[in-house]
Amino acid sequence: MRVMVFVKATEDSEKGLPPTEDMTEMFEAMGKFNEELVNAGVMVDGDGLKPSSAGKRIAFDGPNRAVIDGPFAETRELVAGYWIWEVKDMDEAVAWAKRCPNPMPGPSELEIRPFYEMEDFGDALTPELAEREQQLRDRLSGQ
Amino acid sequence: MATDETRGQIRDQAHRAIEAIFRIERARLIAALARMTRDVDRAEELAQEALLIALTEWPKSGVPDRPGAWLTAAAKRRLIDGVRHDAMRSRKQAEIGRELDEEQDMRVEAAEAAFDDPLGDELLGLIFAACHPVISPEARAALTLRLVGGLTVEEIARAFLSNEATIAARITRAKKAIAKAGAQFEVPRGAELAARLGSVLEVVYLIFNEGYAATAGPSLVRPPLCAEAQRLARILAGLMPEQPEVLGLLALVEIQASRLTARAGPDGGFVPLTEQNRARWDQLLIRRGLNALNRAEALGGAGGPYALQAALAACHARARTAEATDWRRIAALYDRLGQVMPSPVVELNRAVAHSMAFGPEAGLRLVDEIADGAMLRNYAPLPAARGDFLLRAGRRDEARTAFEAAAALTGNERERDFLLERAAACSE
Numbered sequence: 001m002r003v004m005v006f007v008k009a010t011e012d013s014e015k016g017l018p019p020t021e022d023m024t025e026m027f028e029a030m031g032k033f034n035e036e037l038v039n040a041g042v043m044v045d046g047d048g049l050k051p052s053s054a055g056k057r058i059a060f061d062g063p064n065r066a067v068i069d070g071p072f073a074e075t076r077e078l079v080a081g082y083w084i085w086e087v088k089d090m091d092e093a094v095a096w097a098k099r100c101p102n103p104m105p106g107p108s109e110l111e112i113r114p115f116y117e118m119e120d121f122g123d124a125l126t127p128e129l130a131e132r133e134q135q136l137r138d139r140l141s142g143q
Numbered sequence: 144m145a146t147d148e149t150r151g152q153i154r155d156q157a158h159r160a161i162e163a164i165f166r167i168e169r170a171r172l173i174a175a176l177a178r179m180t181r182d183v184d185r186a187e188e189l190a191q192e193a194l195l196i197a198l199t200e201w202p203k204s205g206v207p208d209r210p211g212a213w214l215t216a217a218a219k220r221r222l223i224d225g226v227r228h229d230a231m232r233s234r235k236q237a238e239i240g241r242e243l244d245e246e247q248d249m250r251v252e253a254a255e256a257a258f259d260d261p262l263g264d265e266l267l268g269l270i271f272a273a274c275h276p277v278i279s280p281e282a283r284a285a286l287t288l289r290l291v292g293g294l295t296v297e298e299i300a301r302a303f304l305s306n307e308a309t310i311a312a313r314i315t316r317a318k319k320a321i322a323k324a325g326a327q328f329e330v331p332r333g334a335e336l337a338a339r340l341g342s343v344l345e346v347v348y349l350i351f352n353e354g355y356a357a358t359a360g361p362s363l364v365r366p367p368l369c370a371e372a373q374r375l376a377r378i379l380a381g382l383m384p385e386q387p388e389v390l391g392l393l394a395l396v397e398i399q400a401s402r403l404t405a406r407a408g409p410d411g412g413f414v415p416l417t418e419q420n421r422a423r424w425d426q427l428l429i430r431r432g433l434n435a436l437n438r439a440e441a442l443g444g445a446g447g448p449y450a451l452q453a454a455l456a457a458c459h460a461r462a463r464t465a466e467a468t469d470w471r472r473i474a475a476l477y478d479r480l481g482q483v484m485p486s487p488v489v490e491l492n493r494a495v496a497h498s499m500a501f502g503p504e505a506g507l508r509l510v511d512e513i514a515d516g517a518m519l520r521n522y523a524p525l526p527a528a529r530g531d532f533l534l535r536a537g538r539r540d541e542a543r544t545a546f547e548a549a550a551a552l553t554g555n556e557r558e559r560d561f562l563l564e565r566a567a568a569c570s571e
Contacts, residue, residue, distance in 0.1 A: 039263050040167065041377030044431060084427065086370070091163035098206075117404075 001114055002044075003085050003093050008109040009078035014051045014071060018105065029101040037085070042096060046083035076109070090114070157202045165194045168211040170291045174269035175215050178328045180222065183272070183290065183318050193218040263382040264330055266291075270379070272326040273317075274343040282317040283346045284353075285310055291378075292371045302368050303353065344392045344449065347375045351396045355403070364407055369400050380435065387444020390435045394453035397432030398460050401425040412557070417465040429460045448484040451476055470500035487518040495528055503535040523552035527562060534569060543569035 007013075017023055037043035053071040072078060081103070087093045093112045102108055169190060176186035193214040207213040273287045285303070288294045294302070300310040331339045354368025376393040383389045405423035408414045436457055439450045455476050462468040477493035490513045498506025510529050519525045530545030546566035550559050 035381075039266075039378060039381035041374035041381065044377075045427060086374070088166070089163075091159050092166060095160065095163035095167055099210075 001087060001089065002117075003087060003090075003112050003114050005083040005085060005093070005097060006079050006111040006113070007048075007081035007103050008111060009052070009075055009080040010104045010106055010108050011075055012105050013080040014053070014075055014078070016051055016053075022105065026101075026103070030103065033100055036099075037083070037096065042085050042087060044084045044086050046081070048081035049079060051080075052078050080104075154202070158198060161197055161201050161206070162194070164206065164210050165197065165214070166293055168214055169293050170269065171211060171263075171266050172214050172218065173290055174265040174328065176218055176222070177269055177272070178265055179219070181326075181328070182322065185222075187290070189218040189221055190214070192221050196221075263378075265328070266378070267330045267382050268328040270343060270375075271330055271339055272321055272328045274339075274346045275321045275324060275326055276339065276342040277324045278317045278320045280342075280345055280349050282313050282320075283342070284350050285313050286317045287346055287375070288350065288371060289314055291375065294371070302365060340386065340388065343379070344388060347372050347379070347392060348396070348449075350375070351399070355399060355406075364403055366403055369396070369403060372396055373400055384438075385442065387439040387442040388447045388449050390439035390442070391444055391447050391450030391453050394432045394435035394439060395449050395456055397428045397435060398453060398456040401428035401432065401460065416459055417468075421464070424460070432460065433457055446479065446483060448480065451480045451483065455480070468499075470496060474500040487513055487522070491519065491522075491525055491528060494532075498528075498532050498535070503532040506532040507536065521552055523549045523558070523562075525549075526552065530562075530565065530569075534565075539569045542566075 012018065018026065034043060034046070051071065055070040055072070057068040057070070057072065059066040059068060085093060085096065087096065090112065097110050097112060100110060103110075172190045172193065173183070173186045176189050177183050180186055180189075196217045197210075197214060201207075270287065270291055273290050274283045278286070281303075285299050288299050288302070289296065296307050296311050296314065299305075300307045303310065330336070351369055351372030354365040354370075354372065356364075373396050376389075376396050379386075379389045380393040401424045402416070402419060404425070405419040405421070406414055414420075432453065436450065436453045439445070439447070439453070444450050445454070455473060458469050458473050458476070474493070474496040477489065477496045481489050481493050491510065494506045494509035494513065497509055507529065510525065510532065513519060514525060514529070526545045527549035530542045530549060533539075533542035533545055543566045546562050546569065550562035550566065553559050553562065
């Protein structure tokens with residue numbers, strides 16, 4: 001099964017990159033963990049995100065669209081990075097997540113969420129919808 | 144009582160967590176123990192004993208920081224105890240006993256050092272032993288799934304639509320054969336590496352294909368086997384990032400797996416590549432496959448058989464619609480594949496590619512060259528392809544004869560109906 005593992009933001013991560021020294025140390029620990037994930041055939045993707053001060057939100061209300069500039073207040077609900085893992089089950093994902101070095105200087109949180117699989121949609125994904133999704137993907141990948 | 148129930152649930156949860164950790168460590172644990180004992184069976188037993196110890200200890204002490212090192216140390220202690228308590232039946236055992244006695248005071252730190260195997264050398268050594276060329280590819284596949292994939296004999300039997308007794312016997316024979324061949328559980332070096340690597344890659348691709356194009360059984364694809372093969376290919380690519388053919392194989396299985404869900408229609412029937420709903424192709428896997436192929440090519444491996452097959456798969460993956468397929472490039476790739484991996488089936492696919500790129504006459508010329516050989520005399524896809532070329536060339540009578548010949552050769556009823564329909568359509 002495929003899961004996304006979110007690295008939740010903290011006040012530290014919302015401040016931007018840590019001092020070089022701390023960052024080197026964190027990169028080293030995280031690099032080792034990532035290597036372990038790769039060598040176990042578990043990690044398929046992953047990356048880090050800038051603080052929410054660099055982000056924007058689009059709020060929907062009926063036909064209205066409002067753009068809200070970051071930073072956003074509810075720090076603990078923000079995302080600072082992610083991985084995509086392929087594991088046999090949630091137990092395995094949890095076991096891997098527990099051996100991750102703490103990604104933040106202070107208390108922090110990882111959240112594991114399984115992806116929907118095509119089968120989950122059943123007949124809701126009509127050929128027409130699938131076709132439109134494909135066109136979107138094509139544009140996204142610039143083909 | 145409610146509290147007992149709760150306690151039971153907590154215990155179950157703790158056990159599941161420990162078992163999940165064990166699953167992550169198992170292959171490396173067996174690899175380390177096999178290198179010590181030169182005996183896969185004993186290594187498996189010791190690993191299992193280490194799990195039992197962990198299941199008793201960890202709920203009390205908490206999970207250690209380095210669970211892999213802990214399990215290795217526990218298994219080693221078991222090994223030492225076992226040897227010591229054994230009546231010294233042979234000198235060899237006495238020697239091992241002495242050797243191990245010297246290590247007796249080894250602390251967990253020392254075990255950590257032994258377990259700290261950043262290059263994954265031990266795990267690779269185990270994979271190479273399990274894929275030893277002295278055993279048949281099917282036996283290699285079963286042994287690899289058992290030792291490296293951690294599948295149970297029952298799971299392997301289900302995956303290969305066999306029964307447990309057969310698979311268990313196959314694994315036992317394979318273990319004996321590699322012991323007899325004096326497998327060292329080391330990664331071969333130099334020229335031997337190149338020779339042995341082929342038999343490892345073959346096994347991974349065999350496992351993948353068994354899942355992708357199920358040779359038997361009611362379902363067309365068996366995704367769990369594909370997932371096992373993908374994981375093996377990813378592990379190999381992680382441990383041998385400089386081997387272009389490993390990356391070629393990884394690219395091939397990632398791109399092919401991207402089509403798994405699109406390959407079976409709503410009725411469970413096979414959907415050919417050109418008719419698949421491309422929205423169902425897994426773009427993440429395609430991207431990973433293309434990356435791996437780029438790395439293989441950058442390492443000078445563009446001409447390897449797996450890299451070439453991956454490049455072919457990539458041509459389809461890059462095409463937004465079936466019509467956008469770059470058939471000229473596919474034809475050129477088949478020309479090269481036919482040289483490095485000559486086979487009548489490759490030649491037939493080459494003929495199809497040429498017919499798509501340069502017209503039906505080009506396909507006919509190539510297919511008639513193969514038809515002269517004896518290899519594919521009773522191979523239904525050959526006259527079927529020929530019928531297709533003839534029909535597209537407007538030679539309807541000859542096309543009908545070719546389709547009828549193909550229908551007479553195939554053993555698959557659905558395919559026979561399909562070919563007879565095509566034959567009938569030639570007369571309309």
